[in-house]
Amino acid sequence: xxxxxxxxxxxxxxxxxxxxxxxxxxxxxxxxxxxxxxxxxxxxxxxxxxxxxxxxxxxxxxxxxxxxxxxxxxxxxxxxxxxxxxxxxxxxxxxxxxxxxxxxxxxxxxxxxxxxxxxxxxxxxxxxxxxxxxxxxxxxxxxxxxxxxxxxxxxxxxxxxxxxxxxxxxxxxxxxxxxxxxxxxxxxxxxxxxxxxxxxxxxxxxxxxxxxxxxxxxxxxxxxxxxxxxxxxxxxxxxxxxxxxxxxxxxxxxx
Amino acid sequence: xxxxxxxxxxxxxxxxxxxxxxxxxxxxxxxxxxxxxxxxxxxxxxxxxxxxxxxxxxxxxxxxxxxxxxxxxxxxxxxxxxxxxxxxxxxxxxxxxxxxxxxxxxxxxxxxxxxxxxxxxxxxxxxxxxxxxxxxxxxxxxxxxxxxxxxxxxxxxxxxxxxxxxxxxxxxxxxxxxxxxxxxxxxxxxxxxxxxxxxxxxxxxxxxxxxxxxxxxxxxxxxxxxxxxxxxxxxxxxxxxxxxxxxxxxxxxxxxxxxxxxxxxxxxxxxxxxxxxxxxxx
Numbered sequence: 001x002x003x004x005x006x007x008x009x010x011x012x013x014x015x016x017x018x019x020x021x022x023x024x025x026x027x028x029x030x031x032x033x034x035x036x037x038x039x040x041x042x043x044x045x046x047x048x049x050x051x052x053x054x055x056x057x058x059x060x061x062x063x064x065x066x067x068x069x070x071x072x073x074x075x076x077x078x079x080x081x082x083x084x085x086x087x088x089x090x091x092x093x094x095x096x097x098x099x100x101x102x103x104x105x106x107x108x109x110x111x112x113x114x115x116x117x118x119x120x121x122x123x124x125x126x127x128x129x130x131x132x133x134x135x136x137x138x139x140x141x142x143x144x145x146x147x148x149x150x151x152x153x154x155x156x157x158x159x160x161x162x163x164x165x166x167x168x169x170x171x172x173x174x175x176x177x178x179x180x181x182x183x184x185x186x187x188x189x190x191x192x193x194x195x196x197x198x199x200x201x202x203x204x205x206x207x208x209x210x211x212x213x214x215x216x217x218x219x220x221x222x223x224x225x226x227x228x229x230x231x232x233x234x235x236x237x238x239x240x241x242x243x244x245x246x247x248x249x250x251x252x253x254x255x
Numbered sequence: 256x257x258x259x260x261x262x263x264x265x266x267x268x269x270x271x272x273x274x275x276x277x278x279x280x281x282x283x284x285x286x287x288x289x290x291x292x293x294x295x296x297x298x299x300x301x302x303x304x305x306x307x308x309x310x311x312x313x314x315x316x317x318x319x320x321x322x323x324x325x326x327x328x329x330x331x332x333x334x335x336x337x338x339x340x341x342x343x344x345x346x347x348x349x350x351x352x353x354x355x356x357x358x359x360x361x362x363x364x365x366x367x368x369x370x371x372x373x374x375x376x377x378x379x380x381x382x383x384x385x386x387x388x389x390x391x392x393x394x395x396x397x398x399x400x401x402x403x404x405x406x407x408x409x410x411x412x413x414x415x416x417x418x419x420x421x422x423x424x425x426x427x428x429x430x431x432x433x434x435x436x437x438x439x440x441x442x443x444x445x446x447x448x449x450x451x452x453x454x455x456x457x458x459x460x461x462x463x464x465x466x467x468x469x470x471x472x473x474x475x476x477x478x479x480x481x482x483x484x485x486x487x488x489x490x491x492x493x494x495x496x497x498x499x500x501x502x503x504x505x506x507x508x509x510x511x512x513x514x515x516x517x518x519x520x521x522x523x524x525x526x527x528x529x530x531x532x533x534x535x536x537x
Contacts, residue, residue: 074431098432103425108530109300110479116425119418120433127296127417127486154480170429180432 024050030079040066043234050210055221058231064214097176099167101183109156116155121173141169161192181213271505280391284497286402292493295472301424308465309363313340314456315370337449389460389512463512470519477526492522
């Protein structure tokens with residue numbers, strides 16, 4: 001627990017954006033994805049405000065990862081995704097941060113955390129000498145999640161929780177409007193999971209961003225989610241954690 | 256040209272340096288091996304060994320098509336075919352319906368078979384068998400110059416595109432979220448591999464070219480902890496294998512390409528053992 005508290009302090013001292021204003025919103029309208037005649041997801045409508053955590057739950061094959069990848073713009077789909085600024089009444093470009101479920105990392109992969117980080121956020125070639133300015137930036141961003149000591153380690157030697165924090169730091173560099181996390185705690189031990197949840201709630205209160213998280217952990221859902229979506233090809237039920245987790249539909253799907 | 260020859264003769268007072276073909280071969284080695292060392296790092300990272308192997312084999316088809324249409328410049332037909340073949344393989348890979356390795360294997364076999372069928376018409380294949388093993392000793396000075404141009408192009412591409420390619424190899428969705436154009440980068444890289452393989456396959460040989468691409472990088476992986484070391488060791492191991500292989504093959508009268516491969520393979524085993532010993536210590 002001591003570690004957790006320190007990391008909270010860290011976030012406060014790092015570059016803060018101030019609290020979420022709640023005036024940005026992301027609208028997902030009528031999203032459908034088909035693979036030939038096969039419907040993978042259909043008629044998805046979402047309304048997501050900054051400063052809110054939306055959790056997607058559902059069984060395997062319900063289309064959770066497909067929905068995430070569709071919002072990322074990786075999959076061809078019907079429907080639109082818009083980002084609105086309610087204060088200025090403008091349509092803006094949506095900046096998306098993404099934390100993947102896993103990355104390609106076999107043992108003895110010669111990739112340091114710096115290499116991993118810098119390749120995503122800069123054009124300064126990582127096969128040449130480290131760029132001092134980039135290194136400073138990487139350290140700063142890693143320190144948001146107490147991961148600055150990992151910078152010269154090989155990524156394949158990190159524990160699941162450590163790698164998770166590195167990937168989170170990459171995802172919020174630069175700070176996105178929408179942060180997508182695809183089953184972020186698979187392969188992480190208990191302490192790591194606790195730390196992760198604290199980091200998520202601190203992100204929520206200190207950064208001006210919206211989050212969509214795919215999760216199987218219903219304790220987490222009850223405690224942290226603002227809005228829950230039960231997915232089974234389409235949205236079967238949505239609402240507050242209690243509304244969804246105690247609903248008939250939830251018991252039918254997970255029964 | 257004369258100046259370069261003079262420098263080599265002064266630096267290396269050995270009997271084999273007296274021959275111009277050895278000087279040309281040495282210069283070619285000094286260009287090809289670092290090129291392969293660098294390219295190999297990304298090929299191994301992206302698990303594209305199969306892909307580069309298929310491209311090497313497609314050289315036969317390129318030659319065959321060139322002779323079939325009576326093209327004066329066979330190099331050009333090889334290059335065009337390889338580039339189209341590489342882009343075609345990428346396209347199929349993106350469909351993601353069948354396992355990539357299988358698809359590549361199917362088309363590589365087909366293209367090689369077509370090449371062999373055309374080239375062996377009238378029992379004439381012996382004329383082309385040099386392509387299989389390659390002959391670095393027959394390289395001309397202006398051809399070395401061409402390789403140098405390609406080395407420069409590769410270096411520029413690496414400076415501008417390496418981070419993006421590397422990010423894609425880590426996780427495509429993550430790369431996408433950072434607005435990296437995945438298809439464009441993959442296509443550019445594949446075309447670059449095609450150009451490099453086609454412009455050096457005559458000297459190194461279809462059967463061996465992939466080993467030269469993969470082995471130095473694989474050996475380097477055994478001892479590197481970051482991308483800088485990975486590149487540095489890969490280039491050094493590649494250079495070392497190339498030059499010692501050239502000299503040894505001269506003295507014992509063997510084909511140069513396979514001799515280099517044996518040395519690179521030995522380097523792989525040495526670095527592998529080293530890494531195991533180090534792991535046990537720690």
